[in-house]
Amino acid sequence: MAPVLRRRFRRPGPPTIDGMKAIVQERYGSSETLRLRDIDRPSPAAGEVLVRVRAAAVNARDWHIMRGDPMLARLAMPSDFGWTGPKRTVRGSDFAGVVEAVGPGVTTYAPGDEVYGDLREDDGAFAEYARVPLGNLARKPAGLTFAQAAAVPLAGTTALAALRDAGKVRPGQHVLVNGASGGVGTFAVQLAKVFGATVTGVCSTRNAELVAELGADHVVDYTREDFTRSGHRYDVLLDLVGNRSLRACRRALAADGRLVIAGGGVSGGGRPSLVGPMSLVIRANAARLRDKRIVPLSNVPPSPQSLATLREHLEAGEITPAVDRTFPLDRAAEAVRYLEIDHARAKVVITL
CATH class of the missing domain: 3.90.180.10 (Medium-chain alcohol dehydrogenases, catalytic domain)
Known part of the structure; x- marks a missing residue:
């Protein structure tokens, strides 16, 4: 773990x-x-x-x-x-x-x-x-x-909703997590493995070892490789970063795959942006009208049920x-x- x-x-x-x-x-x-x-x-x-x-x-x-x-x-x-x-x-x-x-x-x-x-x-x-x-x-x-x-709580609940509810991950599927070393990503990699998927984690060079230790079957260093151009196709692609266009991400989807958008917020430490990560959610909702494989996940409210589910996985040692x-x-x-x-x-x- x-x-x-x-x-x-x-x-x-x-x-x-x-x-x-x-x-x-x-x-x-x-x-x-x-x-x-x-x-x-x-x-x-x-x-x-x-x-x-x-x-x-x-x-x-x-x-x-x-x-x-x-x-x-x-x-x-x-x-x-x-x-x-x-x-x-x-x-x-x-x-x-x-x-x-x-x-x-x-x-x-x-x-x-x-x-x-x-x-x-x-x-x-x-x-x-x-x-x-x-x-x-x-x-x-x-x-x-x-x-x-x-x-x-927030990161784990988001990862759970993104994979279980929005992505509908099933055993044997191939799942890619873009942003695998972040707060949500570290839980998403582990939960995808709990759900029986083969997992690819995308992160920077310095975080590759961590993502592998989390259980990822494959690790892609985004500074060296563009996962949208690798030729691999994924049943569920969870994008927590928003550093690739929707068009590029769809290129990496299987024919009946799902692109779950649950991120895209970055900061340069300067003045507030006008739209920021909300632009990705807006574009994803618009694109979903043409392609039902795109599933925006803009807000996941807390719930005792989700926290209880996460507690079960934590106490079983399946995630940490x-x-x-x-x-x-x-x-x-x-x-x-x-x-x-x-x-x-x-x-x-x-x-x-």
């Missing part, structure tokens, strides 16, 4: 007595807009639990919201984006931790339970405590550290999270910058 790559850094100080420490952002901008501050500790409402966060993963979603990028998303996704700043001031969606308190009517969890989940549009995971709706969490997989568990680096909460800005600018492989996690 994949190695867990990790560098540890100094932990932040103890929590405040009447509140909590959190990473707060009030306006769009670079990672320099993220500040560690003391804020009020939330209280769980009906149907919610309060989680003492032990780890929170960084996702591309976090820097997209941090920068307000793309500009079009500020109009198209009002639940996440405001016009001059994020709708919610505390960043972070993926988390793992311990239930601290439960809201009225909650009987499925109790204080002390270890959980993991994805806050998504509620955000707030880059903090010592997070208020979590019951529909956004599940019990933490046994045998995983909190850092490993936090790396799973690959963590590149961990950072303490007071270095969250550095963690986001590392993912956005330095092109981290696998997952980056903040520990508390």
